[in-house]
Amino acid sequence: MSEKRQDYISWDEYFMGVAKLAGLRSKDPNSQVGSCIVSPDNKILSIGYNGFPRGCSDDVFPWSREGDELDTKYFYVTHSELNAILNYRGGSLEGSKIYVSLFPCNECSKAIIQSGIREIIYDSDKYGDTPAVIASRKMLDAAGVHYRRYIRSGRELKITV
């Protein structure tokens, strides 16, 4: 009898992989962020990446980081986590977890808390010492939303599309 495959990907690799794959859809030249929301029994409920709201053209709205505030992306871009929450049309996200390639900002943490997501698994924390992320952790701690850093397996996943 043939044995089962041994090199299948773990749940964490699978969901973080899906989050990162979604991030590849982002048009942001600097940070491509992806999110994947997962039910307590490991079903994918929703996916998102950072981009401008529907109707706000990627070719018209600005992608710059600096300059006049109104000419930077920050007023306009929807973060991957919020997009994943808003993309979900199935009812409640209560008790779910979110895999995200970058630690959530304060605004996304508000949405995460209020939508009932109970755990965050993040990869990069490159803005961890900014006020937005410090405020974010404050709220998550107060609300009892757990967060843990994704432990990279270092495995390269190769798919041909």
Ligand SMILES: Nc1nc(=O)n([C@H]2C[C@H](O)[C@@H](COP(=O)(O)O)O2)cc1CO
């Ligand atoms: N958690 C996050 N999720 C996100 O989707 N973003 C998005 C907003 C911007 O499009 C981009 C950050 O741009 P930059 O400041 O690294 O050039 O990533 C940012 C954060 C950071 O908190």
Ligand SMILES: [Zn+2]
């Ligand atoms: Zn955010």
